[in-house]
Amino acid sequence: VLRDDFRQPPGDVVVAVGDPAVLECVPPRGHPEPSVSWTKDGTRLSDKDERLTMRGGKLMVASARKSDAGIYVCVATNVVGERASEPAELVVF
Numbered sequence: 577v578l579r580d581d582f583r584q585p586p587g588d589v590v591v592a593v594g595d596p597a598v599l600e601c602v603p604p605r606g607h608p609e610p611s612v613s614w615t616k617d618g619t620r621l622s623d624k625d626e627r628l629t630m631r632g633g634k635l636m637v638a639s640a641r642k643s644d645a646g647i648y649v650c651v652a653t654n655v656v657g658e659r660a661s662e663p664a665e666l667v668v669f
Contacts, residue, residue: 577606578606579605582650582659599666610652611654613653617646642668645668
């Protein structure tokens with residue numbers, strides 16, 4: 577089972593260069609519990625990037641750069657399939 581509705585979709589975030597940025601989403605209820613990943617501008621983010629931390633439904637950018645600005649989507653996945661959240665914009669000024 578994977579419901580359609582995100583309990584908390586990510587919201588737009590505005591930060592200054594060098595500040596930490598946090599995007600947060602609470603995935604839909606599912607059985608088994610869905611795992612959460614993130615995409616930026618349509619590309620899945622890698623947890624290999626040491627500036628990014630993905631824990632639960634949170635995406636934390638340690639020190640925002642201009643290049644981090646973009647459209648982020650929270651993706652919930654389990655054996656039934658996947659659901660994408662509404663997009664959220666990260667603005668870095």
